[in-house]
Amino acid sequence: MTKELLATNDIAAIKSALAEMNPVDVAEEFDELDDSASVVKLFRVLPKDTAADVFAYLSHDRQQEIVSAIKDKEVARIIDDLFLDDAVDFIEEMPAFVVKRVLSNLPPEKRDAINHFLKYPENSAGSIMTIEYIDLKAHLTVAETFEKIRAEGVDKETIYTCYVIDAARRLVGTVSVRTLLLSLPTDTIGEIMERSIISATTYDDKETLANDFRRYGLLAMPVVDNEKRLVGIVTFDDVMTVQEEEATEDFELMAAMSPSDEPYLKTSVLKLTQNRILWLMLLMLSATVTGSIISGFEDALAVMPALVAFIPMLMDTGGNAGSQSSTLIIRGMALDEIRLSDVFRVLWKEVRVSLLCGGALAAVNFLRIVLLQHEPTVALAVSLAILATVVLAKTVGCLLPMGAKLLRLDPAVMASPVITTVVDAGALLLFFAFAKGLLGV
């Protein structure tokens, strides 16, 4: 829409179109533009008070185009207008020369805050927290608190929970704006504050945080240092994307890819190839083990070549049965529903499920071979192999992800491709064992 308007150079019309839109949607308009000149032109048309909002939602490429084209003073003003966590996020993604130019033009206290934040490890609570919160002392009254919010509130990322600290800045309680609104103006914060606090420390992993946000339905969570002093807050919008990102990462790992945080359509062909080739290569080479097992039984296959036809079905069924189990266990652990201490409960469940599933598959398969090929002994050998393969696959499928967790690896790496490769070999060994025993090949 804006693209055509931009071409007309009708600035008034563009301004009024933009005024109606949510900053998220405005940022998307930038993605539609093809050249830097239009990007910069559109950015200059934005009202001053929404420019920083829109900037925070732009892709890193667009941010860099704009920063390269406008004056130092302008850059500094935009970064200064960003919430601190967005500013840190931006700085982290820019090349060094842009970072230097931006930081040298910021007011010293903002620069110090950003430098401090850049020190926290990636994915820690410290790296995604913001310092724009409202802190209160317990002796304040509700009326005084409203004055303070009115005076300070404009710059605060969330004002709906205020944090109560003591003289040493230790967090002692929280007060929601809801409680403030429903209290008497003369009540003191100490009387109405909530003393049971759910908080994080600066080094907590953001996945842990996301689970707590979901569990308690939080809007924001205070972050404290080792001495329990309040150092920042994490807000729910940052955590909503964490959950999506973690799920996407698990999806990618489980399909044997290196995780990437770029959207698919914005990832280059080379980068996509790079994310996929390593696992494909590794799994291809592992699958040659299965090939050598077959070579080892070449004599048996020479006697009864019809047996080869059952190999794909056995391998696929083993792979599918195993990935069902591994997926449920990996997902259950990601959502903190399954812990390492549950290993025996999980194993016992999977053994029973695999006997039921394997039994049903074996029965159907037995009937199919007997009815279509009139070979009851072959049918028996294949069916026993299927039953044993399903039990093996589901046992491996639940144990491997839990083993990965025990070794502090991401359980999602032990997903279907790895399990398929492991189970393939087992399925073939079982199949040839039954074939030898029953058919004497």
Added chain:
Amino acid sequence: MTKELLATNDIAAIKSALAEMNPVDVAEEFDELDDSASVVKLFRVLPKDTAADVFAYLSHDRQQEIVSAIKDKEVARIIDDLFLDDAVDFIEEMPAFVVKRVLSNLPPEKRDAINHFLKYPENSAGSIMTIEYIDLKAHLTVAETFEKIRAEGVDKETIYTCYVIDAARRLVGTVSVRTLLLSLPTDTIGEIMERSIISATTYDDKETLANDFRRYGLLAMPVVDNEKRLVGIVTFDDVMTVQEEEATEDFELMAAMSPSDEPYLKTSVLKLTQNRILWLMLLMLSATVTGSIISGFEDALAVMPALVAFIPMLMDTGGNAGSQSSTLIIRGMALDEIRLSDVFRVLWKEVRVSLLCGGALAAVNFLRIVLLQHEPTVALAVSLAILATVVLAKTVGCLLPMGAKLLRLDPAVMASPVITTVVDAGALLLFFAFAKGLLGV
């Protein structure tokens, strides 16, 4: 913790332990108890004002145990204290006799509201919305609005956004409490309200809602009927779980299981088997097609039995290459990053990626066979088959999920197990074609 305390019968100690805890954690204590008597005993100890909060977080089994053990009046009081969306959720899960008993003891207006909500289709905005919101008229002043919030606010699930309606109850704007706090007491709502509104209709799917919540970082979203009249709001805590649930559903579908919303450890062995067996059976029977392809080439294999050993590697590599593509496309569509109209961009990307990946795999494989087995012609046939299989797998892997979406099916059903089965057959046909052409078998 509570379990031991409960055994001591020290009611005062239990009460003070509970008073310190978050309702979510109290609800978890209930899960630790083994018998209904303890459950009911613990529930009776809860302070009256948190009983409904805790009740909303209990599992459906625990809810039913409590409802069966306490008096009608008590049940009615608890349900009446629940937020409407939690009450509807509870009623939906209870057996009919419990529902009847609960509904007949509720005040008529609550009963009507619940009955009305039960009519919305599952997973629609209507079915998860609540009517506990604050509505305003544009002529009110900020001071009057604060009076209204103070008077009504206790029962409202979220008071941080107020909804402005006209005389016909049509939604005309929103005002955040933040804006209210920062405005002058004499400003009118009409002057300060936000007119660009992001809203849902009652029949919108909750997955669509979740995407909008994430996109715009919302706390709550108004729900309107066909005449644009405000009928309810959906709050972010309900949507946070939607995202998790949708991701879990996709994980399960992609591993060839019927989705289930019970946590793994709470699902019975029979139910787990039931969720898995249908897909396993279907895929096992489809895999026999691959078997018949092998049977069709029995003569070729009799001439050169060593070829069989390459089958597992080809099948596994095809399956892995295909599931990489399908996973990225399915996930991209779930997050609304890839649309049906992107089909040609996606296909073009996948073809190039598959040529690069397939080429690298073919080269490594060629070298391996030449160096270890000194069979350059076999190496060439196998390597060409790998390249062709990877291209086929990635093409099928990106097109099948998009095709499913076009047919209004869940793209996640077209994930690795289905693709493996399809690609297996193609891989074998390609392999035998190259073998025949190059080796003359």
